Amino acid sequence: MTIRLSGIKKIYQIGDQTVAALDGIDLHIKKGEFSALMGPSGSGKSTLMNILGCLDRPTVGSYQLDGEEVAKLGDDELAVTRNKKIGFVFQNFNLLSRISAWENVALPLVYAGVPKKERLEKAAYFLDAVGLGSRRDHQPNELSGGQRQRVAIARALVNDPRIIMADEPTGNLDTKSSKEIMEIFRKLHENGKTIILVTHEPEIATYASRQLLVRDGKITRDEGQGVVMDVV
């Protein structure tokens, strides 16, 4: 599973002005890499994240996900791609508040067409894996922030995607919970998942083996596995 972006631009039309949120991104992420995407707000890193996560399409450029061109896919095809290949972890958890942790984790499997029994078995397995097996019948508002984020991670893992996209996963957590969550990501990386982490905290970014800096819609620094590569 590799990610290959070339010449990606995202241009917004605001009034009669055109604004390029992304201005020519070339990026290659290998299978199993743990990358941190950093940059100040307004730099375009969220836009890049959305395109990487198949939530959005670039205006121009090519995005090959595992050899498949996804930049031109339709809405429903993108939805299927997200469902199969990408697991999301958000800053504000984004759990459904009315259903239990267990059902939240099982949700991606509903759209994957997995039968109910198998869904609940898998969901229970991943809840155990993040250490919340005993709390699976709790609703999200009965859980702490750290616990909610662990439910969200279990949800991201349940359909066995190769890529995990984490958008400021520790942004709403205290230091202790942040550490626990990042430990989980480190273990996932060790188990071979490709992880893309968006953060503005350098401390958190150190968990990743590769650091990318986005500024003004361009990647201005790419330090992979201790090797400094200036691409400016």
Add this chain to the structure above:
Amino acid sequence: MLFSESIRIAITALLANKLRSILTMLGIIIGVGAVIAMVSIGMGVRQQVQTSIASLGSNMLIVSPGSSSSGGIRGAAGSNVKLKLDDSDAIKNKIKNIDYVSPTVSSSYQVVNGNQNWNTTVQGVTPEFLLIRSLTVASGSFITNQDLTSRNRVAVIGKTVASNLFSDNPVGQNVRINNTPYKIIGVLESKGQSSVGQDQDDIVIIPLTTGQERLMGITYVKSINIQVSDPEKMDQVQSEIETLLRQRHRIISEKDDDFSVRNLTSLMETMTQTTTMITLLLGSVAAISLLVGGIGIMNIMMVSVTERTREIGIRKALGATFQNIMIQFLIESVVIGVIGGIIGIVFGCMAAMAISKFGGFTTVLTAAPIVLSFGFSVGIGLFFGIYPARKAALLDPIDALRYE
């Protein structure tokens, strides 16, 4: 995504806002209930009218004399004297598909018992009159063929006449008609008012021959009532009678009939048409409230979609397609329609029964309005759910996830 899964999600969502769901359903409940109750009232009126017309005698043809004309001056309809008892016998013997033929004469007389007197219609009839008018004798007996051939002075009286002239049982007593005593041999069962407001119990019945020869001094009959055995054959029998009578009265082809044959089916049709109109009117007024209920569903679904923008965003990020979201919200609004419809049917049937029990109306519950209004309420749930569901399914996942 499985269908049963979608229904479960929809019901969970509806249960999360119980009061709101119930209030939305209320529109549908009232609509469906009103349609069922209103139509049952309309059908009740229709049934009542039909029974009262049938009580006049079903499948009836009435032959009456045409107008007389002497020296270019035309008399009133029925003043013609050419319709005879022989005509009636000829119809009975020569025309098929006939159950009964009942010729009558009638006139108004002052009837007297002791110091009581009463003005009423005296009808001279044959024994078939009892059957053709679906009359029953409450006490005593009816006129027989023996009475007819002997021209006996006997009478059968209606309830109104009996109560106005007698304080005890009138059977066996005498009543004077035109100063001649008639022996009362029977009293009729009360039939009440006819559909045109005439008291059907204000009547004195005597043998036809007695009436013609002893009371009125005439040789013709005022009308011949004919009961046709098969309602499908009404028109055929009617034209056969017309041909037969023209032949018997020697009317040459270019001249008009000197009699007229009428039937009650046209009256029945008019009344049925009128009551169908009433039913439709009541039903459509009620259907408007069903439509308003549907707009209520749409309104609440719009609110629901806006409220759950974030949920939609999450579901889409996790892989829900346009169709998944569309179906989820459509099923939610259809479920409102289905549950509202079912409760509405229960309420509507209860209302219809309560109206007939306490309100004094006859109500008739039939399957058609129940099935129709249920189908309509489900359809309304579907129709008014499409726009909000589409709006939900078209949401951009990024915008939806950002929505606060």
